[in-house]
Amino acid sequence: MDKLSYQLVMIDGVPAGLLGLSELFEQLYQEGVLPYDSELAGKLVAGVRKHNYIPKAAIESYQEALKLEYLRFYHQRKSGKPLAPRDYGLWEGRPREQIPWFPIVSRDLCNGCGACIEICPKGVFVKEDSGKVFVADPFLCIVGCCFCKSACEPKAILMPKQDMLNAYRISKK
Ligand code: SF4
Ligand code: SF4
Incomplete structure (x- = not known):
């Protein structure tokens, strides 16, 4: 096999x-x-x-x-985009995929305005055929960033709390 x-x-x-x-x-x-x-x-x-x-x-x-x-x-x-696995790099010494920092979009609240797509510097969001957006590549999100959340008028975007990141910082002695 x-x-x-x-x-x-x-x-x-x-x-x-x-x-x-x-x-x-x-x-x-x-x-x-x-x-x-x-x-x-x-x-x-x-x-x-x-x-x-x-x-x-x-x-x-x-x-x-x-x-x-x-x-x-x-x-x-x-x-038709390539499906090869991405290298998301490290965050504070850990593989980026281990850090649960990315937006979650409420399909009920999203009005499809596109403000999040405009403001996100990393191309995390994609608009689907229905006009609403979805998080297409969560681990491209910049750890600690909240730009899209601030730009979303209907408050359809949830981000984790900054404090949560402390648990993922590898202590440096
Ligand atoms: S900014 Fe908010 S309402 Fe507008 S498309 Fe993005 S998630 Fe939807
Ligand atoms: S938090 Fe920043 S990097 Fe992450 S999806 Fe939103 S705008 Fe893009």
Whole structure:
């Protein structure tokens, strides 16, 4: 059997390493499964469980995180952009993917004004066909930045609290 891909996904702010995610996403994409398919969450969890352990109590969190990842994959795949894994670099000596600092957009509150896309220097947001935006590449977000949150009039963007970052700073003696 070919070696499976390995990808870090943030589940409730904690990184989880998952095997075979790219292969699963590609299979769903080829089957024409859309990011808002009502059966997507079930298909994702069933597919991920073939190669990974998901605790029962965490299923809902996995579903939310996997749907977001698939949404991102789907739009990238559709746009024809390369899907090669990115090197997000380090933050205070830790891999950037281990720092749960990125915006979360409320689909209910977002009015599609595009202010976050305009202000973000890193291209974290992408507008979807519905006009609303989604966080396409969370780990491109600059740790500690809150520009988009300030620019979002309907307060659709949530950012973590600055204090949270202290737990991720490696102590320097
Ligand atoms: S600034 Fe807020 S309301 Fe406007 S597109 Fe971004 S998330 Fe949506
Ligand atoms: S916090 Fe800053 S870097 Fe991160 S998404 Fe918002 S504007 Fe972009």
